[in-house]
Amino acid sequence: MKTRLIFSACIVLCLFANIHSGLAQKGKDIHVKMEPGSWEFETGKVSFEDVGGRQAIVFKDRNHKAILKDVDFSDGTIEFDLQPAEMGFTSIYFRRQGDAEGEHFYFRTGYNRNKDSEDAIQYAPFMKGVNLWDMFPEYQSNVSLEANTWHHVKAIIHGKQMKIYVDDLQHPVLVVPHIEGNVTHGAISIEGLAKFANMHIKPGNTEDVPAQPGFDITDNDPRYLRRWEASRQVRYLDPKIGMDYNTAPDSTTQWIPMQTERKGMLNLSREFGGDNKRSIIWIRTQVNADKDIEKTLRLGFSDEVWVFVNKQLVYLDKNLYGRPMMKAPSGRISLENASIQIPLKEGKNEILMAVENDFYGWGIIARFDSNENIWME
Secondary structure (H helix, E strand, C coil), rough: HHHHHHHHHHHHHHHHHHHHHHHHEEEEEEEECCCCCEEECEEEEEEEEEEEEEEEEEEEECCCCCEEEECEECCCEEEEEEEECEEEEEEEEEEEEECCCCEEEEECCCCCCCCCCCCCEEEEEEEECEHHHHHHHHEEECCCCCCCCCCCCEEEECCCCEEEECCCCCCCCCEEEECCCCCCCEEEEECCEEEEEEEEEEEECCCCCCCCCCCCCHHHHHCCCCEEEEEEEEEEECCCCCHHHHHHHCCCEEEEEECHHHEEEHHHHHHHCCCCCCCEEEEEEEEEECCCCCEEEEEEEEEEEEEEEECCCEEEEEECCCCCCCCCCCCCCCCCEEEEEEEECCEEEEEEEEEECCCCEEEEHHHHHHHCCEECC
């Protein structure tokens, strides 16, 4: 009997310890003080002021970040009051590991005067120092956000998903079913011509947001070209020089296998980073046809692309944001960018592409209109 009592007591203590440990992992709620001792910042770029009864951090420089000290954030809730300026960007970074890796969402103040504007708020990851805003147009939406007015912002982050609310805490303004970055924890920082106040961080408080990524509906679609090989070495192309098959890889080229990610996108930024030197990567795949046939290929690309089929150039174009050759939607990568005809011969066919980058993210999305008479390797 005594032995049973001791055993039962041990079980109860173990259960209590596990429950207590689970609660402890959530961590304590953090009320962030809007004062110099709580933030890393450059002198003269921000000030700390009472704004209408709110103690706030006020930004003087639109490109300066203030980094919250002594917080390593993974999952939980970030809440704050925000008063944006008349025009510009206001950004919130989380899981930030320096300038190279992290996540952020931001508001485009001034773009939201149209109640149906599609890009007043956006989420984008940073990978190898590159802001991939142009690779994920599906992670942007509208929000009613007036300049020089206080708004309450709440972001709930859990594993691979996030919900963001502005003022109305019952209906999110943006739902992100798949947080795309490479890191799972890191710093919190803020940026932009705005005032921030009443910031609270609740580690582990994820409410109803699941940790697992939401389903990617394109996984149901076999028409995407998903398996590729990429040249291992990044080349640099003179801006005055074009591209033809004579500059294509030869027998000495080393290739690495690459698989597309969500929405069928081959994300070259994740593997190769990016810069502004007109970088070139070659990619290739094979398509089989049971007869000579011409097929329609929907192609999303960033920033320039040259498409060769069986050594013949069939398409070249540019998708450069803010320039006349910018493709819909607004220079972002999308299957809306292009529709091209692909001449295939009976048997095996090589599709070879050169993809160029000199502006933020780069990659391609390729999908046939129909797989009738063809199949992929």
